Amino acid sequence: MIDFTPIARMAFSSRLMAAQRFVNHGDTVQREELDMLLQQASRTEIGVKYGFGDRMTYAQFRERVPLHSYEDLRPQIMRMVRGEKDVLWRGKVTRFAQSSGTSDGKSKYIPISDESLKRCHYRGGSDVVAHYLNINPDSRMFSGKGFILGGSFANELNLPREVQVGDLSANLIANINPIVNLVRVPDKATALMEDWSRKLPALVEASRKQNITNISGVPSWFLTVLKEVIKREGASSIHDVWPNLEVFFHGGISFEPYRDEYASICDNSRMHYLETYNASEGFFAVQSSAESNAMLLLLDVGVFYEFIPIEDIDNPSPRVLPLWEVETGKTYSLVITANNGLWRYQIGDTVRVEQTSPVKIRIAGRTKHFINAFGEELMVHNADEALARTCRETGALIANYTAAPVYAHGESHGHHQWLIEFNRRPADMELFADALDSHLQDVNSDYEAKRSGSIFLDRLTITEARPGLFDRWLGSTGKLGGQRKVPRLSNDRKIMESMLAMNGE
Numbered sequence: 001m002i003d004f005t006p007i008a009r010m011a012f013s014s015r016l017m018a019a020q021r022f023v024n025h026g027d028t029v030q031r032e033e034l035d036m037l038l039q040q041a042s043r044t045e046i047g048v049k050y051g052f053g054d055r056m057t058y059a060q061f062r063e064r065v066p067l068h069s070y071e072d073l074r075p076q077i078m079r080m081v082r083g084e085k086d087v088l089w090r091g092k093v094t095r096f097a098q099s100s101g102t103s104d105g106k107s108k109y110i111p112i113s114d115e116s117l118k119r120c121h122y123r124g125g126s127d128v129v130a131h132y133l134n135i136n137p138d139s140r141m142f143s144g145k146g147f148i149l150g151g152s153f154a155n156e157l158n159l160p161r162e163v164q165v166g167d168l169s170a171n172l173i174a175n176i177n178p179i180v181n182l183v184r185v186p187d188k189a190t191a192l193m194e195d196w197s198r199k200l201p202a203l204v205e206a207s208r209k210q211n212i213t214n215i216s217g218v219p220s221w222f223l224t225v226l227k228e229v230i231k232r233e234g235a236s237s238i239h240d241v242w243p244n245l246e247v248f249f250h251g252g253i254s255f256e257p258y259r260d261e262y263a264s265i266c267d268n269s270r271m272h273y274l275e276t277y278n279a280s281e282g283f284f285a286v287q288s289s290a291e292s293n294a295m296l297l298l299l300d301v302g303v304f305y306e307f308i309p310i311e312d313i314d315n316p317s318p319r320v321l322p323l324w325e326v327e328t329g330k331t332y333s334l335v336i337t338a339n340n341g342l343w344r345y346q347i348g349d350t351v352r353v354e355q356t357s358p359v360k361i362r363i364a365g366r367t368k369h370f371i372n373a374f375g376e377e378l379m380v381h382n383a384d385e386a387l388a389r390t391c392r393e394t395g396a397l398i399a400n401y402t403a404a405p406v407y408a409h410g411e412s413h414g415h416h417q418w419l420i421e422f423n424r425r426p427a428d429m430e431l432f433a434d435a436l437d438s439h440l441q442d443v444n445s446d447y448e449a450k451r452s453g454s455i456f457l458d459r460l461t462i463t464e465a466r467p468g469l470f471d472r473w474l475g476s477t478g479k480l481g482g483q484r485k486v487p488r489l490s491n492d493r494k495i496m497e498s499m500l501a502m503n504g505e
Contacts, residue, residue: 008129012130022297022299022359026359030323030324031058033302034061037338040090044086058322068345081109083163089339091113095171109165116340121168123283132274143244146212146216147215152167152170170192174188185210190206200225200228207229211242213247223261226238226265255273255293256387257388260388276295283301285361293362297360302338304336304338305323309332313333326359328353328354331350332353334350349367364379365379365489374405374414376447378416382443382447387401387436390439394427396422396425401421403419403488413456414456415458422465440460469499469503
């Protein structure tokens with residue numbers, strides 16, 4: 001196949017030039033985005049309510065428009081789902097990304113307007129390619145095809161005919177430029193299959209004889225697909241099957257727990273990994289350097305960002321900071337205003353600011369996915385890092401995990417219970433638990449303090465999950481596939497108990 005990479009490099013160079021403004025003029029770019037959002041939504045129901053057409057300043061915007069959770073916006077979003085126009089965004093929105101359920105068990109439906117599809121999600125995808133080609137001048141990415149792993153549609157409501165509800169990736173694949181289909185696999189019909197028992201072998205057959213140069217998807221799901229391709233071809237490495245594979249664009253969950261597993265099936269002298277922050281609500285950031293996986297926050301994709309300091313998360317009147325007031329090394333809960341109708345929306349993610357000019361971030365976890373039952377404030381990024389270190393030390397490989405507190409009873413103190421599905425078990429499970437406990441103390445001083453002398457918190461315990469447990473549990477919730485995943489950390493035992501029951505505990 002002809003290598004079109006030099007042509008692609010020129011085509012994507014404009015996005016690199018645009019990103020140069022983020023360095024010294026990030027505040028200006030963000031103010032311009034807010035002005036545009038307010039003008040575009042000035043005649044909507046919410047725009048009229050808060051006076052978006054009044055040349056509103058940021059200070060006025062912050063004063064007039066309250067912070068919103070999904071439940072605050074659910075009534076208006078469900079009206080949009082049923083076909084009403086000019087509610088939270090101009091015109092009629094006909095695409096919705098079905099996201100993880102809220103505390104009451106109901107699914108979330110995230111609007112995908114025409115503007116957010118093109119200016120946010122697809123522009124973010126262009127930025128990924130632009131930065132990768134910039135990092136890797138010897139890339140031949142467009143000498144072959146990309147393998148994009150996506151979810152499916154699942155219209156579960158009585159909807160107007162033109163409305164589509166499904167995984168974000170399904171919406172993106174269904175509406176992608178037909179030219180892109182010439183350089184990607186699988187075809188749309190296979191990509192959008194809902195039944196994963198049929199979809200997995202179909203993906204293998206669609207890809208195994210292709211010249212795959214790049215793959216895109218969630219690490220946990222793609223690992224399963226790659227192993228099946230290797231098995232089907234009787235190979236020992238994915239590069240035996242796809243010798244020109246050079247990059248994995250990954251997101252959705254942390255890559256760290258899977259890094260060693262990918263290293264075991266890839267020729268690492270030929271493989272690159274690029275982290276992305278592509279959520280149902282928008283495409284927010286992309287790794288822009290080979291030296292660090294901190295991600296460049298995308299400031300011109302129709303999203304205005306605000307940040308709540310992590311210590312204010314539970315404050316009913318929290319401090320809320322614009323981009324130009326964040327500080328390096330601080331962790332914040334992310335708030336977005338976007339061209340899909342989410343206004344001052346608390347997305348539920350926490351991010352750590354790694355630098356401010358331009359702003360680069362790492363995902364720290366979810367605002368509700370942590371354990372603080374004993375004052376230990378264990379975040380997902382702590383758990384991922386400690387687990388990755390432990391696997392490297394012990395030679396273990398994991399497929400999935402979740403953890404929850406076990407509360408004190410009798411003479412015992414509380415502790416954390418980890419439910420782990422292994423691809424390769426450690427030789428000694430107790431030594432694995434000791435190492436994990438030790439590394440958690442290394443990466444989290446609050447956990448270390450509570451563990452000191454086992455006065456407040458006992459050592460964690462490991463429960464081994466039966467093969468396929470996490471997939472079975474997700475399937476039981478109707479959320480198997482796409483970007484669906486089990487919460488890594490929970491501050492209660494609801495999820496843990498349901499999974500233990502399926503595990504026969």
